[in-house]
Amino acid sequence: MGASVTANGGIxxxxxxxxxxxxxxxxxxxxxxxxSHAHIDHxxxxxxxxxxxxxxxxxxLAKARGYDLGSTxxxxxxxxxxxxxxxxxxxxxxxxDEVYYTGDASGRTRAFLGKCRTRxxxxxxxxxxxxxxxxxxxxxxxxxxEVNSLIASAYDRGVPVVLxxxxxxxAQLLSYFFSSWDPIIYHERVAAMNRIHVEHGVPLKPGMTFxxxxxxxxxxxxxxxxxxxxxxxxxxxxxxxxxxxxxILVAFSGWAxxxxxxxxxGADYSFPLSDHCDYEELVRLVxxxxxxxxxxxxxxxxxxxxxxxxxxxxxxxLGAYQSxxxxxxxx
Ligand SMILES: [Zn+2]
Numbered sequence: 001m002g003a004s005v006t007a008n009g010g011i012x013x014x015x016x017x018x019x020x021x022x023x024x025x026x027x028x029x030x031x032x033x034x035x036s037h038a039h040i041d042h043x044x045x046x047x048x049x050x051x052x053x054x055x056x057x058x059x060x061l062a063k064a065r066g067y068d069l070g071s072t073x074x075x076x077x078x079x080x081x082x083x084x085x086x087x088x089x090x091x092x093x094x095x096x097d098e099v100y101y102t103g104d105a106s107g108r109t110r111a112f113l114g115k116c117r118t119r120x121x122x123x124x125x126x127x128x129x130x131x132x133x134x135x136x137x138x139x140x141x142x143x144x145x146e147v148n149s150l151i152a153s154a155y156d157r158g159v160p161v162v163l164x165x166x167x168x169x170x171a172q173l174l175s176y177f178f179s180s181w182d183p184i185i186y187h188e189r190v191a192a193m194n195r196i197h198v199e200h201g202v203p204l205k206p207g208m209t210f211x212x213x214x215x216x217x218x219x220x221x222x223x224x225x226x227x228x229x230x231x232x233x234x235x236x237x238x239x240x241x242x243x244x245x246x247x248i249l250v251a252f253s254g255w256a257x258x259x260x261x262x263x264x265x266g267a268d269y270s271f272p273l274s275d276h277c278d279y280e281e282l283v284r285l286v287x288x289x290x291x292x293x294x295x296x297x298x299x300x301x302x303x304x305x306x307x308x309x310x311x312x313x314x315x316x317x318l319g320a321y322q323s324x325x326x327x328x329x330x331x
Contacts (some may be wrong), residue, residue, distance in 0.1 A: 036103025107281025233266025
């Protein structure tokens, strides 16, 4: 008997008598819910008696971000959690040898983060954020080198640099790679997430904490590096840092490979540092899982499913319609 996979306020997997809800955005009746990682678009506030599968680190990060997942478990019969390499604590889930769900996944090692581990499964449910061939990311070491020379030339001119990325995940990579610059300043939302990483053994250097409500006019004159949440260059804070300190703004996202990203963000520079698989890594992930059926979610879901079909896989985006494994032979 195969699993049925449907979209139902999340990804719903029914296998035998058991119903699993994967990354639901709201409460939906299920035997188990799975929270892959602590990004806001993957979390919900569970009911009191809900059985939540998540890594303990995800539970901790979620709580720090205002989502109490209650008492989570990593041990359920027939369920295996695998490091998905996306952020600290992120997991993919394999339910028996039937379903493998990536959550958000990275295809490469970055600093303290590994890459997504894979296992064979009959059905693969995968994120396809960058599932279009123009999204192939450069080597991380090359990118880090380029950013260091950008910062070096700013320091030569006495100019401060603001490095912007998602406050959980990207900002810790930026803190890891670029905190040898002095002084290093962390926006308070980044500092809060850094603290939890340090408690879990990630070697992030201490730095000055920046509270935008109090410190916007108290930053040092001369060059510094700040790690900050992503914010438009046209936001009040960033406009202030540019005007008062002459800071240059650098944005980090996989979308930086797309045209117009830098301009849209109002940033001076942008670099494609991503916590997701690029196009080639997505294809390799499918080959490693070697599934009979692939459901794609997020981003270029329809386009990537089409490309997979051209490679000989059965694949389709997991839309709002019902589908089950009994009909995939036609797809
Ligand atoms: Zn994520």
